[in-house]
Amino acid sequence: MAIIREMFKKNKKRYMTIPSEASKDVPEGLMTKCPECKSIVLTKDLMKCDKVCPDCGHHYKMTAYERVDCLFDDETFIPMDEGMKTVNPLGFPSYEEKVNADAEKTGLNEAVLTGIGEIDGQRTAVAIMDSHFRMGSMGSVVGEKITRAIEKATDEEIPFVIFTASGGARMQEGVLSLMQMAKTSVALSRHADRGLLFISVMTHPTTGGVSASFASVGDINLAEPKALIGFAGRRVIEQTVREKLPEDFQTAEFLMEHGQLDAVVHRSEMKKTLSTLIRFHTKEAR
Amino acid sequence: MVKPLPFEEPVIRLKEKIEELKNITDDAHVDMADEIRGLEERLQKLEADVYGNMTAWDRVQVARHPERPTTLDYIGYLFEDFIELHGDRAFGDDAAIVGGIASFGGTPVTVIGHQRGKDTKENIRRNFGMPHPEGYRKALRLMKQAEKFGRPIICFIDTKGAYPGKAAEERGQSEAIARNLVEMAGLRVPVISIVIGEGGSGGALGLGVANRIHMLENSTYSVISPEGAASILWKDAALAQQAAEAMKITAPDLKEMAIIDEVVPEVTGGAHRDAAGQAEAIREVIRSSMDSLCPMDADRIIEDRYRKFRDIGVYKEGKD
Secondary structure, eight states: OHHHHHHHOTTOOOOTTSOOGGGTTSOOSSEEEOTTTOOEEEHHHHHHTTTBOTTTOOBOOOOHHHHHHHHSOTTOOEEEOTTOEEOOTTOOTTHHHHHHHHHHHHSOSSSEEEEEEEETTEEEEEEEEOTTTGGGOBOHHHHHHHHHHHHHHHHHTOOEEEEEEEOSBOGGGHHHHHHHHHHHHHHHHHHHHTTOOEEEEEEEEEEHHHHTTGGGOOSEEEEOTTOBEESSOHHHHHHHHOSOOOTTTTBHHHHHHTTOOSEEOOHHHHHHHHHHHHHHTSTTTO | OOOOOGGGHHHHHHHHHHHHHHHHHHHHOOOOHHHHHHHHHHHHHHHHHHHHTOOHHHHHHHHTOTTSOOHHHHHHHHOEEEEEOOOOSSSOOOTTEEEEEEEETTEEEEEEEEOOOSSHHHHHHTGGGOOOHHHHHHHHHHHHHHHHTTOOEEEEEEESOSOOOHHHHHTTHHHHHHHHHHHHHTOSSOEEEEEEEEEEHHHHHTTTOOSEEEEETTOEEESSOHHHHHHHHSSOGGGHHHHHHHTTOBHHHHHHTTSSSEEEOOOTTOGGGOHHHHHHHHHHHHHHHHHHHTTSOHHHHHHHHHHHHHTOOOEEOOOO
């Protein structure tokens, strides 16, 4: 009897292999449903095309390590400062526990992965932010790691590329987080003084203090399609101006239209684009 | 009469009582000198107690006091021959940031600051001291001008934050602030920033990449307002008082974290009680900063600023 009742239960889960809405950007099931066009693809096919939906071109969020695989020549990437650890300077309850849990989940020590690798044989320093780690928010460790990557690039006289993905400053570290915006800026100023190239690639989402510092001041500013990029949150703006904002507000395309970006680059073209830009800025090319 | 803040009410009440007694003495020819003296002693103790033990929230309220002196007030007291310069040469003139050239004890300097209003009409014109991108771009234009002519730059920080609006986003609020951070890092002249009221997040930092950063005793500098922090961290904006405490946003907090150089003492009860007196304390700190910075050559000035920000951050080094 119980079995029959179970069979006719109305709210029975129907697609057992499809991940729920909540985990839509972490394809781990066999199949993945695109949050944009709702089409369903085999997860392994999705991974083959750099986590871009083959039907509508939706760019899924990527982890920092996935980006390393897409970007650098095989086995050339050497990470930096992987042992640096976040402390709890303001004594916020359970802050370190939350950071540790995300470290466990992502395999990163903080919300950015930094290091040096080769893009078509061209040595490049990189910082890749990962929004799976505390929303990619920037505290002392993120600021310090990025600063050291910039300084390494300055010392070696090589280009610096950053992939941003961040909700902004890390609340739990208060004004120390805010000051990371200034710290990374003084390092970038030195890098620029040496005539070195800095490319910023804004990915979904790039907002708040990260958008209002290094993300926006590349010699060349690129973005991935449809990425959310902005200073203030949409809800905050709607409350302030009391008007409905356009659908595409704060998307990469919106920024493009308003002259805030050099180009929107599809993920499949990213390595080629970066490689070409870097080649134009080598000493030999100049 | 300045409207008292909740935390200082006992002081104000006692002051009123003393006044009353004095009036009675005058009118009725009764000698109450002893009582008055006793009360005045009590007042002194009470003032020391109330103003000496201000909580973070008390300071937030003083920092936000509608009559707290603004950038233009201090410019009037501290400089001679101020000439205001307008516009970013690209879009418009943002009244939420003022700037210009003036003389500080005979030395030409560039002065820039956030500008609030003190009444509704002026606040609307000045957008409550919350700049749009053109404000930051005007500031940068004036800083580059100062650099060209070798003038020190003095910035007054007093904003709830950069304006979160549609037009601000369209014109690149993020880029305008970010550009200022990087460009200020490379300025070949001394930069001195003084937080005189609220130092709200990136909108404050856009005038804050300085060789010396000072804060008035009752000013704040933070990554987010206490209300914002409370609603993000605890989903309840009503917990702003606790957030003010937890976020460590007061001048003494920032001094302890070695982010700022000097805490400028305020006159009893806060700067709004005596703007001229407060300006003198600010004059001192500007003068001593200029004395240490002006003899440096351009490279040392840039290096000094780099060092200042390079070391900010708390973390643990570990094995890779």
